[in-house]
Amino acid sequence: MFKRNGKQTIFFESSPYIKSYASIAGKKESEGPFKKAFDKTVEDVYWGEDSWEKAENKFVKSAVLSALSKGGLTADDIDYIFAGDLLNQCTGTTYGLRIFGIPFIGLFGACSTMGLSMKMASIMVDGGFATRCCAVTSSHFCSAERQFRFPLEYGGQRPPSAQWTVTGSACVVVDKYDGDIRIEAATTGKIIDQGIKDANNMGAAMAPAAVDTLIAHFKDTGRKPDYYDAIFTGDLGSVGKAIVIDLMNKEGYDLSKNYFDCGELIFDDSQDVHAGGSGCGCSGLILCAHIIPEMKKKNLRRVLFIPTGALMSPTAVQQGESIPGVAHALSLYIE
Amino acid sequence: MFKRNGKQTIFFESSPYIKSYASIAGKKESEGPFKKAFDKTVEDVYWGEDSWEKAENKFVKSAVLSALSKGGLTADDIDYIFAGDLLNQCTGTTYGLRIFGIPFIGLFGACSTMGLSMKMASIMVDGGFATRCCAVTSSHFCSAERQFRFPLEYGGQRPPSAQWTVTGSACVVVDKYDGDIRIEAATTGKIIDQGIKDANNMGAAMAPAAVDTLIAHFKDTGRKPDYYDAIFTGDLGSVGKAIVIDLMNKEGYDLSKNYFDCGELIFDDSQDVHAGGSGCGCSGLILCAHIIPEMKKKNLRRVLFIPTGALMSPTAVQQGESIPGVAHALSLYIE
Numbered sequence: 001m002f003k004r005n006g007k008q009t010i011f012f013e014s015s016p017y018i019k020s021y022a023s024i025a026g027k028k029e030s031e032g033p034f035k036k037a038f039d040k041t042v043e044d045v046y047w048g049e050d051s052w053e054k055a056e057n058k059f060v061k062s063a064v065l066s067a068l069s070k071g072g073l074t075a076d077d078i079d080y081i082f083a084g085d086l087l088n089q090c091t092g093t094t095y096g097l098r099i100f101g102i103p104f105i106g107l108f109g110a111c112s113t114m115g116l117s118m119k120m121a122s123i124m125v126d127g128g129f130a131t132r133c134c135a136v137t138s139s140h141f142c143s144a145e146r147q148f149r150f151p152l153e154y155g156g157q158r159p160p161s162a163q164w165t166v167t168g169s170a171c172v173v174v175d176k177y178d179g180d181i182r183i184e185a186a187t188t189g190k191i192i193d194q195g196i197k198d199a200n201n202m203g204a205a206m207a208p209a210a211v212d213t214l215i216a217h218f219k220d221t222g223r224k225p226d227y228y229d230a231i232f233t234g235d236l237g238s239v240g241k242a243i244v245i246d247l248m249n250k251e252g253y254d255l256s257k258n259y260f261d262c263g264e265l266i267f268d269d270s271q272d273v274h275a276g277g278s279g280c281g282c283s284g285l286i287l288c289a290h291i292i293p294e295m296k297k298k299n300l301r302r303v304l305f306i307p308t309g310a311l312m313s314p315t316a317v318q319q320g321e322s323i324p325g326v327a328h329a330l331s332l333y334i335e
Numbered sequence: 336m337f338k339r340n341g342k343q344t345i346f347f348e349s350s351p352y353i354k355s356y357a358s359i360a361g362k363k364e365s366e367g368p369f370k371k372a373f374d375k376t377v378e379d380v381y382w383g384e385d386s387w388e389k390a391e392n393k394f395v396k397s398a399v400l401s402a403l404s405k406g407g408l409t410a411d412d413i414d415y416i417f418a419g420d421l422l423n424q425c426t427g428t429t430y431g432l433r434i435f436g437i438p439f440i441g442l443f444g445a446c447s448t449m450g451l452s453m454k455m456a457s458i459m460v461d462g463g464f465a466t467r468c469c470a471v472t473s474s475h476f477c478s479a480e481r482q483f484r485f486p487l488e489y490g491g492q493r494p495p496s497a498q499w500t501v502t503g504s505a506c507v508v509v510d511k512y513d514g515d516i517r518i519e520a521a522t523t524g525k526i527i528d529q530g531i532k533d534a535n536n537m538g539a540a541m542a543p544a545a546v547d548t549l550i551a552h553f554k555d556t557g558r559k560p561d562y563y564d565a566i567f568t569g570d571l572g573s574v575g576k577a578i579v580i581d582l583m584n585k586e587g588y589d590l591s592k593n594y595f596d597c598g599e600l601i602f603d604d605s606q607d608v609h610a611g612g613s614g615c616g617c618s619g620l621i622l623c624a625h626i627i628p629e630m631k632k633k634n635l636r637r638v639l640f641i642p643t644g645a646l647m648s649p650t651a652v653q654q655g656e657s658i659p660g661v662a663h664a665l666s667l668y669i670e
Contacts, residue, residue, distance in 0.1 A: 084441075088649075089651075091650065094659050098528050105523065106419075106444050106661070107442060108419055108424070123464055128462065188438035188440065191433040316430065
C-alpha cells in the first residue's frame, strides 16, 4: 500500500500501541452518560483563569500531564507531540503545550484532529522515527462558540441541526513497544466540499467527508462494515449520522447495525444539545472515556474510529463560501 | 537517532529528493531582488477574485498546479499533501487544495510551515508510507494584515521592527526516487516563549525558537555552522536576525559568515518594508526562487533551511499573553 495507486490506507507494520490516555471534561460533559469515565472533570468554565481560551489551554496541559502520569512517563519520554485544536492559531495547543519542551508538530484538522494526530504519531513510531509520541486535542464550548458563531451574551436561538461544542481535552500516548490496544491501519481523508453553507449544520458539511473516507477504507482493505465490532464517526451528530447511513446504504454498505457517532453518544437527550456534541474534544473524550475502556474490557475488539472535521471559517462563510470537510480513519484492535 | 534521548534530529535513510517546486509571487515581491525567479507573478492583490482570502486560495492552487506541471505530474501521482497557512482555519490551504482530491494532512506551524510540511513529507516518503508528497504553504499581505493587526483602511503607522507579510505561495514535491537536491535531515523545534508581547516585533518573538532549534541541530549532528555553505532562517527580518547572531555567538556558534534570513533577502531596502519580509510565503518563495536554483547551479551544496513561526494569536495577545515561536530545520544537499 506504499504507492498510493488511488489508495489512501496505510497498514502499520508494527501496529503501534496505545500506552496511555487521558480525558479532561467540562461540567456539561460530566453530567452526561460518561460522567464517571473521565480522568478529571472541571465545573468552572473558566477553570480559575480570566478567559475561556486560557481555560482551554489548561485542559490541554492537564490532559497531557494526566496521560503521562497514568503511563508512568515524563515529558522527556516523549519524542514528538502532535496536536491541534479549533481556536484560531491553535492557541489551546500552543499555550497548553509550551511548558513541556517536547518537539512539536502542529496540526490543523478541525474536529478530525484526534484521528489526524494519532495517525501522524503512529506514522512516526511505525516509520522508526520515534519510540513514543503524544496525540492531543481540545475544544471549549465558550471559546468555540464566540469564535465561530455569536457572542454567548447575544443568546441566539440554536436551530435543531446545531451541535454543542464539547468542553474537554484528550491525550493518547502512542508507543512502539508497550500497551494493549493497537493501531493497525489509517485512512487519510481528502478535502470534500458538497456545498453546505450553514454554520449551524456541521453534521451535513462533514458527512460527505466521512462517507468518502469510509468508502476509501473499505475499498482499500476489502473489508465490510461488519469486520468491525463498532464504527465511530467523530461529531456528525444525529443529522450528519443519518446522512452517512443513507449515503453509505446507496453505496452498498450497511451501517445500520454497528455504527455510532461520538457526537450522538456524549450527551443525554435531556441535555438540550439539539443534534449532539461536536468539537475536537468530542471524539477525543469518547475515545478515552468509552472506546478504549470498552476495548480493554474486550467488549469491543475491532474498532474503526473516524474523527470528522468541518474546515469552517467564519470569514470564508461570510464571503459566501461553502464548508469543506475532512475525515481520518484509524483501525484499532486488541488481541 | 530514533529514540530521542533528548535529541530532535532525524537523519533520513533515503534522503528524499526535491523532484519539483514552484513559487507564485505578488506584485511587491516581483519588484524585489528575485523578480525574475518566480514561476509566476500576480499584479492584482485580488487576482480577479472578490476578496483577498479568495486570492490567497488561488495562489495555493496555482503553486500546486505549477509544481505538478514542472514535474510532469498530475494530482494522482501525489500520495499525500501536507499544507497549512496563516489564515484562521488555514483557509488558504483548505479552499486552495479542495479541487485536487489528494489525501490531505493539515498543518499549523505559522511561518514555519514550509519547513514543517517538507519535513513531514520527507518522513512519509522515508518511512515507506508514500512515494511522492507535496509540501505547500502561502501568505498574503492583505489577508494577514487585517487578521492579525489592523484593517488596511485604518492606515496605521508601522514601527521599525514591523515586517511586511509576503504575498505568495510555494509548493515542493518530495520524491523517493527522482530529483537532484536531497533532504538529508530534519530537526523538529519545541514551542519557545521568551515573553515577547509585541505583534509588530515578530522577529524578536521567533528568534529564541530559531536559536533553540539551531543549537539542537548542531548538538545532535556534531556539526558547526561552517559545515553548511549557507544557513537560512525563515522570516526573522533584520531585528530577529541580529538577535540570533548575538544569542548564537554567546553559545559559541559563529553565524557571522554564512547566515542569511529569507525575510531580509526578499525585499530591497528601497521597498519600505522596515525590518523585512515575513509570512509563510516568505521562506517558501526564497526556497523556490533562490535556494533551490543556487543549489542546482552548485553555488550552494549544503544548506540548512530553518523556517521560523510566531504562533501569534490576536485573541491571546489581547488577553495579555506573550507570543510563542517554533522553528523547524532541514538539511538539504546536492552531490
